[in-house]
Amino acid sequence: MGAAATGSAAERLRARLAPLSDLARVLQLLEYDQETAMPRSGAAARAQQSATISGLLHEGMIHPEIAELLDAAEDEGVDGDDAALVREVRREADKARRVPTDLVREMSMASSAGQDGWARARDDDDFAAFLPFLRHNLELRRQYAACFEVDEPYDALLDDFEPGMRAAEVRAVFGPLRDKLPALIASAGERSPGVPTGPFALGGQRRAVELLLARVGFDRESWLLGESVHPFCVTPGRGDNRMTTRFSESSLESILSCLHEFGHALYEAQIDPALDRTPLGMGVSMSVHESQSRLWEVFVGGSIAFWRGAWPDVREALGSSVQGWGDQPESFVRALMSVQPSLIRVDADPVTYPMHIVLRFELEQAMLAGDLALEDLPGAWNDGMRDLLGVTVPDDRRGVLQDVHWSIGAFGYFPTYALGTLLAAQIWEAARAGLPDLDAQLEAGDLAPLRGWLAEHVHSHGRRLTPREVIRAATGRDLDAGPYLAYARSRAEGSLGQ
């Protein structure tokens, strides 16, 4: 792939890796296009293309020259970014070498087929039609996990999303949540007014989203807002920051969703450009990524100070449907942030949210271990929703078929959502301590100080640091559920917890 043959081993390693970074960015673009533009009948060809690029990425990472350059770089001695590069590439290459490229391509193809099969099965509320895709993807992930020497297969899968974390650590974090949240949910629910129900005109929502995004720092010159069935964020390259949202007349989910995706996109946008075209130039882990989206969604989006500044324009944009909330934003924000057990994870409030994840984590451990027959998954799902959240699942569309993850083989991903929510509270606490004038800045629409604090303490590092190091650098300690539980308790006491 055109490696330069000159310079230090670290320089040659960078030259060798740069085209792989390009291909990884192109994969993100393929996803963006598939979800926002591609005719559905193009799915088969796109699946081939994604598998081809995934295969090239894998072949590139296991190439003997990478191993030689890593050895040579260590022999020459590296420090600073070069040391971080060697550390990360060795970790990735060691993992990649354990996996046959054919399995990588097969997982990519099964992932594409599963996504399509899931979308159709969900449209038809037909779990039986989804079952073969689930079975195939699960089997491939079992084969994948078996490539690694781990305490339990789940660890191998989790590590792809949360480098260095083990399932046992997740269980240790989730145990107390499972114990403590139900009482807090009940109490916070009693004190919540209920989420805003529409109809909310789509034109008004679009203008409101534009206003809010402009306020937080969305720059039209280098950012793009698309629409897709499920909101997501990709960064196909420096200066090309993309997020999507979705609009529904029956809710204002577009508002919190756009702040959520903005947080993801801002993370990528603020990574040190010196790390571009290297494996260091990306978010450090899925939970840290999610902490950034949740920070903007829950803590900026739930800030009365922020809304004091934003409300007049947003209220005008949303028009008659929100006039009842008056000219002060408090009651609107209380409604927007209502705690209320519900069926759909992505619409869940921040207090009930972790319970959705606890359920998925328990189910996917059981599936992976073979303790749960896949035919019994819908029943187990529905039982879990009743036990954990007290809700009755009316159909699989709003139950086990609601999320794409298992259809694409992304077992081990879900825990990072809840970990990210916890971490968001912890980082928000640190940001507040670091920015004594934050409330005034939020109200004035001066978000540059917050963006700057996040850039300095979280974003700019990219993968220079490990996830644990990033968390310590930003907050002074390891991941700690304390700030999140304090937030949940304050919600239970009727405060907005800011």
Place this chain on the structure above:
Amino acid sequence: MGAAATGSAAERLRARLAPLSDLARVLQLLEYDQETAMPRSGAAARAQQSATISGLLHEGMIHPEIAELLDAAEDEGVDGDDAALVREVRREADKARRVPTDLVREMSMASSAGQDGWARARDDDDFAAFLPFLRHNLELRRQYAACFEVDEPYDALLDDFEPGMRAAEVRAVFGPLRDKLPALIASAGERSPGVPTGPFALGGQRRAVELLLARVGFDRESWLLGESVHPFCVTPGRGDNRMTTRFSESSLESILSCLHEFGHALYEAQIDPALDRTPLGMGVSMSVHESQSRLWEVFVGGSIAFWRGAWPDVREALGSSVQGWGDQPESFVRALMSVQPSLIRVDADPVTYPMHIVLRFELEQAMLAGDLALEDLPGAWNDGMRDLLGVTVPDDRRGVLQDVHWSIGAFGYFPTYALGTLLAAQIWEAARAGLPDLDAQLEAGDLAPLRGWLAEHVHSHGRRLTPREVIRAATGRDLDAGPYLAYARSRAEGSLGQ
């Protein structure tokens, strides 16, 4: 790239080439995205990505295993599609091996930089700002041409767009056009009412374009219509047919433009799916491609019979601005197809059009030979426009800076536009002969017979046949300017030439 190691040499060759086809499709997607969605600040990263993929394609084609598989396939003996595959791949691989991969990547990077530089220079009407990009791209194409043993450097460049054709052949075709067209243009111009001038509401134009596209065969399930500064067409994969158009209140160019791009997209959509993921599964040459776009633009779009069926709905969609043309389409179509010397190639009518190309062909031969100092290009352009078309160029924006081609290094491309226009007339003549009820079908909006005739005689072949063989298969003879000149003469006599 994951070649299967089993089967015949031809099968192994196919397996080896399939990922390269995937990457070539991805390159098309990168272009589509860049022109329809990408924030401009993403251009530098995108340029790297395109260069990386271009380099991979080149490295893939010059890999020793390709040459070994070609030899092995010939030793084993091949026929049918396998013989065509070996012929085409040997041609491409022989060409690719002459060119250093570094030059391929450098041309890709210079092409991206040139496109950006050109867009800015054109916005500012600043030829001097464009000059360095032009100079660099021309120099790289000189280096590229020098890799080949050809009668003249132009032949090496032309061959990339029109395999097997020489500059001398183009001169032999263009000579008579240069002689005969001026008188025909003058006479046809006198008999033309002038093109429709607006304002035409954009909403109405969008509806009209949708109606027309639905009528010719645009299928929403597998086709996508985007908007871009310059209309174009790409096919990122089977079942994923994309075209763009542009809308301006001051003209109805969107109507002919959408028929033009439809013709390109239909060609790719109707290639035999058995050729997918091989180098045979694409249009055979740029002139044959252009013949398909021009056939739909000039000969369907200029057909009174077609418009008799389409006019009532289109007229209603376009609203008050077209009511003056009455409830019969004749006078509207005469206006739409007006012959009238003008400044901009892409807006030119089919009779003046070839003169725009003759000018570009003469200028790029002079630039390549070093007979024209690049500083003198605007003057030479303006002189040529006066001599060939009798128009005065008011500024470089509407003169030498109007087209993207030279900025991306695409010297040798322009002739295929005029050749395609000639070929469209020749193929249309053959289609009319093969479809005796064509006028009735056009009027009834039954375009399936025409699409089917084109599929059978032109599209389905892909690159199974050479360009010359495709032309012979469709029309029974070699490229011949006769049908086009007959069309131009009929326009000079005041007929619409159908």
